[in-house]
Amino acid sequence: MIWLDTLVQGILLGGLYALFAAGLSLVFGIMRLVNLAHGDLIILAAYLVLMGVTLLGLSPWIAALVAMPAMFALGWLLQAAVLNRVLGKDILPPLLVTFGLSVALQNGLLEAFSADSRRIPVGALEGASLDLGLVTVGIMPLMTFASAIVMIIALNGLFYHTALGRAFRATSDDAVTAGLMGIEPKRIFAIATGIAMIVVTLAALYLGMRANFDPSIGPARLIYAFEAVIIGGLGSLWGTLAGGIIIGVAQTFGAALNPEWQILAGHIAFLAVMLLKPRGLFPRAVD
Amino acid sequence: MLETRGLTANYGQFRALFGVDISVAAGECVAIIGANGAGKSTLMRSITGVIGNEPGMVLHRGEPIGALSSAQIMKRGIAMVPEGRRLFPSLTVEENLLVGGQARKVPGPWNLDAVYDLFPILRERRKSPGTALSGGQQQMVAIGRALMSNPQLLLCDEISLGLAPVVIRDIYAALPRIRESGAAIVLVEQDIGKALAVADRVYCMMEGRVTLAARTAEVTREDIHSAYFGVAS
Numbered sequence: 001m002i003w004l005d006t007l008v009q010g011i012l013l014g015g016l017y018a019l020f021a022a023g024l025s026l027v028f029g030i031m032r033l034v035n036l037a038h039g040d041l042i043i044l045a046a047y048l049v050l051m052g053v054t055l056l057g058l059s060p061w062i063a064a065l066v067a068m069p070a071m072f073a074l075g076w077l078l079q080a081a082v083l084n085r086v087l088g089k090d091i092l093p094p095l096l097v098t099f100g101l102s103v104a105l106q107n108g109l110l111e112a113f114s115a116d117s118r119r120i121p122v123g124a125l126e127g128a129s130l131d132l133g134l135v136t137v138g139i140m141p142l143m144t145f146a147s148a149i150v151m152i153i154a155l156n157g158l159f160y161h162t163a164l165g166r167a168f169r170a171t172s173d174d175a176v177t178a179g180l181m182g183i184e185p186k187r188i189f190a191i192a193t194g195i196a197m198i199v200v201t202l203a204a205l206y207l208g209m210r211a212n213f214d215p216s217i218g219p220a221r222l223i224y225a226f227e228a229v230i231i232g233g234l235g236s237l238w239g240t241l242a243g244g245i246i247i248g249v250a251q252t253f254g255a256a257l258n259p260e261w262q263i264l265a266g267h268i269a270f271l272a273v274m275l276l277k278p279r280g281l282f283p284r285a286v287d
Numbered sequence: 288m289l290e291t292r293g294l295t296a297n298y299g300q301f302r303a304l305f306g307v308d309i310s311v312a313a314g315e316c317v318a319i320i321g322a323n324g325a326g327k328s329t330l331m332r333s334i335t336g337v338i339g340n341e342p343g344m345v346l347h348r349g350e351p352i353g354a355l356s357s358a359q360i361m362k363r364g365i366a367m368v369p370e371g372r373r374l375f376p377s378l379t380v381e382e383n384l385l386v387g388g389q390a391r392k393v394p395g396p397w398n399l400d401a402v403y404d405l406f407p408i409l410r411e412r413r414k415s416p417g418t419a420l421s422g423g424q425q426q427m428v429a430i431g432r433a434l435m436s437n438p439q440l441l442l443c444d445e446i447s448l449g450l451a452p453v454v455i456r457d458i459y460a461a462l463p464r465i466r467e468s469g470a471a472i473v474l475v476e477q478d479i480g481k482a483l484a485v486a487d488r489v490y491c492m493m494e495g496r497v498t499l500a501a502r503t504a505e506v507t508r509e510d511i512h513s514a515y516f517g518v519a520s
Contacts, residue, residue, distance in 0.1 A: 177373040179357030182390025
């Protein structure tokens with residue numbers, strides 16, 4: 001039963017990685033922008049939630065709800081004031097800008113919160129588990145996974161069943177023609193980055209409740225997010241979840257064999273998928 | 288309603304338009320003809336803000352719109368059927384139509400049902416991806432998509448290009464109904480016969496300049512020939 005348990009833990013861990021990756025996937029899907037500061041923005045959001053809990057005495061869930069509009073506004077501003085200016089045919093300028101932002105965020109967070117490792121306190125929920133007979137699963141991993149599913153359903157609903165979603169997809173297809181339809185691509189990009197930051201806040205909530213974080217760990221989270229997005233195939237959210245699960249399962253099996261192999265096993269799984277399916281498991285027809 | 292004054296346009300160092308003056312009155316149908324590379328599509332791209340201009344080079348109801356974005360110009364009621372149709376591949380036929388009307392919501396004769404009545408085949412294909420349709424059907428979607436915003440002015444860039452004659456006939460058959468709905472139409476065409484048959488006035492362009500401006504009822508074959516090719520017949 002130990003293998004079944006390992007498999008289930010890995011799948012649930014994949015939910016966390018999907019949360020890390022979904023915002024990245026969304027932004028890339030709409031504006032072909034690779035945000036190298038994505039991991040650091042997750043850490044920033046985790047500190048925001050932590051401040052809500054420690055300074056305002058809110059529960060982590062309420063603190064995250066409060067942080068979400070703030071992060072949306074930050075994403076909107078970041079896109080409108082900075083990233084929209086550098087988006088263009090050349091992919092290098094936005095890449096460099098987000099790399100610079102990553103460094104700036106890490107230093108800013110270090111200045112504001114010190115290098116101490118922190119955690120969002122959740123009380124009894126942290127160790128709570130559910131006995132399913134064959135396996136026992138932690139409530140927190142289960143909630144993470146469920147949140148990832150709900151978030152993907154909500155984002156897909158937004159994309160495929162609303163006017164805003166149509167504008168997202170039209171702009172992604174052809175920004176010039178979208179302009180002729182009365183859609184301002186730059187405004188759409190700003191809204192998309194704002195929504196990505198709401199997803200980032202959700203990821204930050206679970207990251208901060210499940211593990212310690214400090215200002216320097218953003219880039220390591222970014223790697224998992226990248227791998228999940230690329231395994232899944234760029235632009236597909238369910239693919240991103242599948243990518244997250246593959247990394248999560250590889251990591252838990254790696255750790256079961258030898259605790260030192262956990263991280264390595266995830267990266268090897270990523271490389272294996274890239275060897276077999278260079279465009280990812282669920283590539284979009286038009287890239 | 289729409290007027291260009293000394294409109295110039297450049298692609299980098301290359302100048303594509305040299306002081307173009309045209310005007311379109313409300314409800315009118317104007318044809319713009321000319322050979323490949325004459326600057327017709329550049330003129331459309333300039334009017335719709337795809338290529339930026341000096342503000343005063345394009346006037347809509349007397350107000351300068353030359354420096355506005357494509358989206359702002361569209362919201363003023365100037366809709367475009369772009370060359371090559373440019374449907375959104377990720378969107379179904381119906382979504383392509385809906386996206387044309389969602390940014391400018393004004394009362395008017397055009398909605399999904401009216402577009403489906405104009406082009407009944409689209410009703411049957413409404414769940415298909417836009418780009419899965421034949422060229423003619425895609426052109427119908429592109430025209431319907433522009434109509435969904437109930438424009439005062441519809442700019443049609445080469446709507447017959449690459450289509451079979453029988454398909455072109457179907458598409459041109461829809462133009463009178465579009466005019467009846469009150470919209471002015473600008474037809475950019477290489478098919479001179481088709482364009483002159485429906486237009487009230489015609490401009491001919493050559494090498495980025497207007498070489499002829501006339502009422503279609505009064506223009507002669509010789510006028511067109513010399514304006515189109517730059518030589519007397």
